[in-house]
Amino acid sequence: MRPVGEMDLFLTPAGRIMYPGDNLTDVQALREQIPALDGCVYLNCGTFGPVPSQSTDEVVRLLRLIESDGPFNPDVNETVHKVYETARESMSRFVGASSDEIALTRNVSDGINIVATGFDWEPGDEVIITDQEHPSGALPWINLSRRYGIKVRMLPLTHNQDETVASLEDLINPKTKLVFLSHVSTRTGYRLPAKRLCDVSHANGVPIMLDGAHAVGQMAVDVKDLGCDFYAGCGHKWILAPQGSGFLYIDREWIDKLKLTWLGWGMTEEYDLPSLSFESVSEARRFEYATMNWAHFGGLVKSIGVAEELGIENTEARISELATNLKQRLSDIPGIEIESPMEPEISTGLVALSTAGLNHEAPGKWLWDEHRILVAHNAENQWMRLAVAHFLLEEELDRFVECMTELSEDR
Template sequence: MKFDQVREEIPALQESLYLNTGTFGPMPRVVVEELTRTYQFIFSKGPFHPVVKDELTKGYLKARERVARLIGAVPQEVAFTRNVSEGINLVAGGFDWKPGDEVIVTDQEHESGLLPWFHLARTRGLQVKILTLTNSHPQILSRLMDLLTSRTRLLALSHVTCNTGLRLPVEEICRIAHKKGIPVLLDGAQAVGQFPVNVKEIGCDFYAACGHKWLLGPMGVGMLYIHPAYLSQLQISQIGWGSFSTFDWETYEYTLKTSAERYEYGTRAVPLYMALEKGIEFLSAWDLQEIASRVAYLVSYTKDRLLQIPGVRIYSPLDPALSTGLITFSLEVIPSEELLTLLWSRWKILGRLVKKPDGVRISIAFFTQEAEIEVFLQGIEKIVAERRKTHGL
C-alpha cells in the first residue's frame, strides 16, 4: 500500500486537515473493525462463554507479543497500562523514596511527566531537578552531567518532547546515568510509531508509551517496559487478582507473577488491546524507518518554508537528526491561541496549543500529504500578510 492509499483506510482524514497525531492518532478502519467485531462477539455469546474467553485470552497474548516485538522487548517485560501517565505513575510508585532523593526531569515534559514527581516532592520530600533542554545534544548531555549528584535516584525524561518534538540523545543519557548506577525512565509517548524504537539498544530501565498516538490505536491503551533487573525491585503500588501467581485462602499468603503482568492488577479492556494490535499490524505494512524518512522530508520542507515567512519563530530543532514529526512555532503578528482558532475556522486545520514555549504545534505523519502541507503553509502566509497589512507593516 502506498502512503496515499492509506488515507482511504482512515476516513477521519477527509473531515479535517489533521495535523494532530501527537495528541491522538486517527484510527484506521481495521482498528475500529476489530473493536466492533470483538464487542459484537462478546455481545452475542456472552462475556464468559468459553469461546469468548479463549479468544480474548489469545488476543491479549498476541497483543502483548506484538507490542513487545515493536519495542525490542520480550512479552514478560511489558505491562499493559491504560496510558503513558499510568506507566510513569507505576514507576514513581515503585521506589522507596527518602526525603532528599533527587529525580531529574526536563523543562519540556508533559504535565504527566512532571506531576508524579512534584507530587512526591510534596508528599515524600523528593527533590525535582530540571534539565533545561536546548536544540544541541552535546549541550544537553553536559547540562545533565552538571545536575547529577550522589542523591540522584532516577532520570525521568521524554524520548521525544511533546512541546517541540525534540529527540533526546537517549542512548548517551542512559550510558551516563548507568555509569553512576542511576536508572532511566523514558516517556515514549511521542516516539513509538514515529520511528523504530528498541529499548535494549537504548539501554533504558523503564519505557512508558501509549497506543493512541502514533500507533493509531484506540484511546486508553498504553504499555510499560520494565528491564528484567527491575521486575523484582520495582515495588507494586497497585495490586489485585491480576498480580498474583499464587494466593492461599487459608493463610492469605501470596506470591506475585514474575513477569511485568504483575502490574496489571484488575480487569482490562481486552478488546482495546486487540484493536491496538491491529493498528500496529496496519503500520507494519511499512518499515518504520521508511515512515520516519518520509516524515523527515516533509518536516524539513515545512520548516524551510515557514522560515521564509516574516515573523515566524520555530521552536522545534532544525537539525533533521534531532527532529520528528512535531513542529512548534509562533507568529509575531498573532497570538498562538487565535492562530489555532483561525486555522480551524478557515481551513479546518487541526493542531494543538503548546504552553511552554507558547506556540502552535502541528504533527506531520506519514499519511500527511504534500497538498495538505501546502494548504497549511499558504494559510499561514495569508494570515501573516493580512495581519501585517492591518498593522501597517
C-alpha cells in the same frame, strides 16, 4: 537494516514513498483506511492519531463479542485472552523487548505512575526530569516531593545533544535515585540523545526511565539498544491505535525489584486469603490488575500490523522529509518563529512555532473553522504544535502554508 539517513528518498506527487530496491508504499492506500482524513488536514497526531478502519472494526467486533455473548463465556474468554497476549507480543516485537518485559497499560501516564510509586522514596532523594515534560510526566514527581520530601531537579533542554548530555552529567549525583526523560520533547519535537543519556545514568549507578509517547510509531525504537530500565508508550498517538492502549517496558532485572502499588486479580501466581499471603508472577504483567478494556488491545494489534507493513524506517524517513521541508517554508513567513530544531538528525515530526507575531488571537480555531485544518494550539501562550505524520500529502501541507501566509499578510 540500513540507517534512515543512508536511504535515498523519492516522493512522487501522488504521495508515494519509494526506496531503491524496495517495494512501492502507497500513502494514498493508507489514507483510504483512515476515515478521519476525509474531512480535514490532520496535523494533530501529537494528541490523538486517527485510527485505521481495520483497527476500529476489530474493536467493535471484539466489544460486540464480549458484551453480546458474555465475557466469561469460555469461548469468548479464550478469544479475548489470545488477543490480549497477541497485543503484548506485538508491542514487545515493535520496541525490541521480550514479551515478559511488557505490561499492557492504558497510556503513558499509567506507566509513569507505576514506576514512580515503585521506589522506596526517602526525604532528600532526587529525581531528574527535563524542563519540557508533559504534565503527566511532571506531576507524579511533584506529588512525590509533597508526600516524601524528595527533590525534583530539572534538566534544561536546548537543541544541542552534547549540551543535553553535559547537563545530565552536571545534575546527577549520589542522591539521584531515578532519571526520567522524554525520548522526544512534547514541546518542540527535539530528539534527545537517549542512548547516551542512558549510558551517563548507568555510569553513575542510577536507573533511567524514558517517556516514549512521541517516539513509538514515528521512529524506530529498540529499548535494548537504548539501554533504558523503563520505557512507557501509548498507542493512541503515532501508532494510530485506539485510546486506552499503552504499554510499559520493564527491564527483566527490575521486574522483581520494582515495588507493587496497585494490586488485583490476574497478577498473582499464588493467593491465599486465610493466611493473608500471595506471590505475584515474575513478569511485567504483575503490574497489570483488574479488568481492562480488552477490545481496544485488539485495535492496537491491527494498528501495529499496519505500522509494520509500512516499515518504521519508511515512516521515519517520510516524516523527516515532510517536517524538514515544512519548517523551512514556515521559517520564511513573517510573524512565525519556529521553536523546533531545524536539523533533521535531532528532529521529529513535531513542529512547534510561536504565533505571537501573527496578530490573530486564535489562529488554531481559525484554521479549523475556516479551513478544516486540525492543529494543537494554545491561544493564551500563542503556541502552536503540528504533528507532521507519514500519512499527510504534500498538497495538504501546501494548504497549511498558504493559510499561515494569509494570517501573516493580515498583520
